[in-house]
Amino acid sequence: MNNHLISVIEESFKIELFIADIYNLFYNLFPEDKKFWWKLLMEEKNHAALVRSGKEFLKSGMDFPDELFHNNLENLEYMSSKLSSMIKDFKKKPPSREEAFNYALKIENSACEVHFQKFMDEESDIKIGEIFRKLNEEDKDHENRIRAYMIDNDIKFKPPEK
Numbered sequence: 001m002n003n004h005l006i007s008v009i010e011e012s013f014k015i016e017l018f019i020a021d022i023y024n025l026f027y028n029l030f031p032e033d034k035k036f037w038w039k040l041l042m043e044e045k046n047h048a049a050l051v052r053s054g055k056e057f058l059k060s061g062m063d064f065p066d067e068l069f070h071n072n073l074e075n076l077e078y079m080s081s082k083l084s085s086m087i088k089d090f091k092k093k094p095p096s097r098e099e100a101f102n103y104a105l106k107i108e109n110s111a112c113e114v115h116f117q118k119f120m121d122e123e124s125d126i127k128i129g130e131i132f133r134k135l136n137e138e139d140k141d142h143e144n145r146i147r148a149y150m151i152d153n154d155i156k157f158k159p160p161e162k
Contacts, residue, residue, distance in 0.1 A: 002058065004073065009054045011076040016048035018083035019107055025090050026100045033097070036149055040104070040142060079110060101146060101155050108143040 020041050027037035086103070095103060150157060 005058060006055060007073055008076060009051060009058070011073060011080055013048055013051045014080050015076065015083060016044050016051055018080060018087065020044035020048065021087050022083065022090070022107065023104070025087065025094070026104070029094050030097050030100065033149075033153075040145075043142070083107070098155055098158065101150050102158055104146050105143060105150075105157070106159065108146060 023037050023041040023044060027034055027041055030037065147157070149155075
């Protein structure tokens with residue numbers, strides 16, 4: 001079994017759960033946007049379950065597409081650490097509604113999320129790739145949905161400071 005890929009899968013799983021936790025905070029903070037955040041939260045949990053299932057495919061000896069995940073473990077660990085810190089910071093000092101949406105855009109533009117979405121949009125002959133795509137159909141393009149919601153609700157786009 002590929003230990004590097006197992007570590008990548010485990011770190012990717014943590015990232016998806018951290019993103020879900022952030023969206024859960026936003027869900028609780030902004031009642032006017034509850035439905036929006038709830039849908040994203042559930043989709044991120046679905047992503048986490050999909051990522052976690054990759055480990056089972058590896059254990060069973062099935063082919064698993066390396067390109068499904070951002071393969072740089074250090075980048076994944078850094079992203080995971082940043083998201084964990086963001087959660088702690090938001091619990092101490094919640095963001096404004098505008099900041100929340102802009103942070104969500106920043107998260108969805110991260111290398112890890114973009115990499116996952118890119119794989120979902122590509123054609124592949126690998127069976128598990130097709131399974132992941134079918135399960136993920138409704139979860140596509142969070143960034144575009146966040147931007148559209150911001151426009152529809154007159155929420156100003158302003159990238160959060162690092």
